[in-house]
Amino acid sequence: MHLGGRRIPAFQGGVLQRGTRRIAFVRRAYTPFGGAERFLDQVASRFAERGGDVHLVCETWRGEDRAGLTVHAVGSVPLGRTLSSVLFVRRVREALLTIQPDVTVSFDRILDADIYRAGDGCHRAWLDRRGLRGRLDARFSPFHRWILHLERRLYAGGGARLIAANSTLVSKEISRYYGTPSGRIVVLPNGVDLDRFHPELRLRWRSGVRRDWGIGDDVPVFLFLGSGFERKGLTPLIEALGRSAGREGTGRFLLAVAGKGDPGPYRRAAKRLGIDGDIKWLGPVKDPERLLGAADVFVLPTLYDPFSNACLEAMAAGVPVVTTRDNGAAEVVEEAGAGWVIDSAGDVEGLSRSIAASCDPSERENRGRLAREAASRLSLDRFVEGMVRLIEGLGEKET
Numbered sequence: 001m002h003l004g005g006r007r008i009p010a011f012q013g014g015v016l017q018r019g020t021r022r023i024a025f026v027r028r029a030y031t032p033f034g035g036a037e038r039f040l041d042q043v044a045s046r047f048a049e050r051g052g053d054v055h056l057v058c059e060t061w062r063g064e065d066r067a068g069l070t071v072h073a074v075g076s077v078p079l080g081r082t083l084s085s086v087l088f089v090r091r092v093r094e095a096l097l098t099i100q101p102d103v104t105v106s107f108d109r110i111l112d113a114d115i116y117r118a119g120d121g122c123h124r125a126w127l128d129r130r131g132l133r134g135r136l137d138a139r140f141s142p143f144h145r146w147i148l149h150l151e152r153r154l155y156a157g158g159g160a161r162l163i164a165a166n167s168t169l170v171s172k173e174i175s176r177y178y179g180t181p182s183g184r185i186v187v188l189p190n191g192v193d194l195d196r197f198h199p200e201l202r203l204r205w206r207s208g209v210r211r212d213w214g215i216g217d218d219v220p221v222f223l224f225l226g227s228g229f230e231r232k233g234l235t236p237l238i239e240a241l242g243r244s245a246g247r248e249g250t251g252r253f254l255l256a257v258a259g260k261g262d263p264g265p266y267r268r269a270a271k272r273l274g275i276d277g278d279i280k281w282l283g284p285v286k287d288p289e290r291l292l293g294a295a296d297v298f299v300l301p302t303l304y305d306p307f308s309n310a311c312l313e314a315m316a317a318g319v320p321v322v323t324t325r326d327n328g329a330a331e332v333v334e335e336a337g338a339g340w341v342i343d344s345a346g347d348v349e350g351l352s353r354s355i356a357a358s359c360d361p362s363e364r365e366n367r368g369r370l371a372r373e374a375a376s377r378l379s380l381d382r383f384v385e386g387m388v389r390l391i392e393g394l395g396e397k398e399t
Contacts, residue, residue: 022053023391024101026092028108030058038193042384044069057095059088072099082143089150103391106160109150114394115387116160119190121306121328122173123147129304129326155180164188164390166307167328186390189332191383192312192375197289199318199372205293213254213280213294220253220359223295223319225288225310226302227260233301233324233345234266240301240351242273253359255299258282258291292317297358301345302327315339316375320367322354336374339367 025040044054048068056069059076074091076084089110096104096112106113109120127134127144137144153159155178163185165171171185210217222241226232234257241255255278257263263281270276285291288310292298298314299322307328311321315332321339323330324347333339340354358364 021051022055022099022101022103023047024055024057024096024099024104026057026104026106026108026110026113028059028088030056030061038380039191039384039387040069041066042380043387046384046388055099055101057092057099082146085143085146103394105387105391109147109154110159111150111153112159113154114160115162115164115390116154117387118163118165118170118174119306121166121170121304122155122177123151124177125173126304152178160184162186162390162394164387166190168331169326169328170306188383188386188390189328189378190307190309190312191378191380192309192316194316194376194379197292197313197316197375199368201289201293201317203293205290209290209294213256215254220296221294222253222255222297222299222355222358223258223291223314224255224299225258225285225291225314226300226308227284229257229259229261229263229266231303232259232305233303234261235269236301236345236348236351237299238266238269238273238275238279239348240355241278242270242275243348243352244355245273245275245278253278255279256282256291256295258285258288260284288313289317292319295319296364297322297339297355299323299355300327301342301351303345305329312375312378315371318368318372320358320364320371322351322358332374332378333371336370337367338371338374 027040040056044066045068047054052068054069055072057072057074059074061071061073072095074088074095077087078084079087092110103114104112105115105117107117107119123144124138127138130137138148155163155174161184163174163180165174165185165187166189168187171187174180174185175182207217224232224234224237241253257279267276267281270279292314296319298311298319300308300311301322301324302308303326305327308323311323311327311329311333314321315338321333323333323339324342324344326344330341334341340357342350342354
């Protein structure tokens with residue numbers, strides 16, 4: 001199997017290799033229904049079936065008991081984000097000394113891990129994208145300086161033996177900013193639950209949700225889903241829709257905005273552009289399936305996203321995607337022809353053109369079909385198998 005140019009040893013099945021009998025996973029904020037949590041359930045079951053001893057280190061545990069999984073909840077203290085992170089890292093190290101794992105896999109920045117899942121990307125690259133504000137944060141903010149310290153430790157200081165990036169974008173940024181040898185990085189894209197997100201959501205939810213919104217089936221619905229409106233690119237999206245509203249061939253549309261954030265500044269921008277009546281402000285949602293079933297296009301003109309799970313879920317639902325090259329998921333979108341990719345969130349004119357192009361129903365249907373096909377190659381099962389092979393590969397080197 002090839003991931004990011006490296007060959008990952010095939011998983012052998014049966015009894016585990018001598019070097020990987022006890023495995024510890026680190027996940028700070030564990031929620032029972034998250035993507036990483038579903039992954040942990042599957043991987044724990046697989047290793048337990050083969051005689052493995054699987055441990056999870058987290059702050060708090062609210063889930064049910066899992067067969068083959070021992071949970072170490074180290075607790076949390078509301079000391080602010082910097083001190084809370086410092087305390088968590090310290091407690092993780094103490095827990096790992098007690099567990100004595102053969103392989104440690106961390107989904108969060110800590111000091112040492114055999115495999116670090118770089119799901120949060122390269123923090124230094126994100127600060128660079130923020131310009132002067134990011135440079136000031138890197139120099140004076142205790143929180144950002146702490147995160148950069150952990151990042152240097154993992155990427156440049158040998159804190160992580162192997163780095164599992166979720167996109168080529170992240171892999172290149174780690175090498176560029178920290179000089180990390182390519183042999184220490186593999187690219188393992190995120191996986192998606194193909195049973196939860198599928199094109200049949202359209203049949204289940206489209207007519208009812210649109211009826212609640214007071215629109216017909218012929219009105220294009222653009223879905224923006226993400227917390228952190230500034231980073232996810234809501235400002236350029238509203239500006240682009242304001243421009244698209246005047247383009248030939250672009251009739252009525254609706255933008256559905258879901259996620260956590262203050263909508264005030266964006267409402268004012270929409271009113272200034274005359275499109276405030278064309279936007280539904282939904283707030284945080286727990287059932288994105290309903291929205292994907294009603295949507296025609298998923299739009300995320302993000303300033304930076306290592307690999308947007310929301311984009312992958314939209315693709316699995318057969319919804320084409322508009323995003324930027326600063327999103328690791330754009331690699332999948334562009335290769336498959338599953339939507340439209342613009343250079344950056346600052347390319348408002350390019351975003352406007354892409355939105356206008358997506359108003360063609362036949363174009364949307366074709367790209368939506370390609371989106372589902374591409375997402376089907378990135379199942380959650382495939383991600384689990386990839387991570388299992390990485391773990392087994394480290395074990396083989398130790399035997």
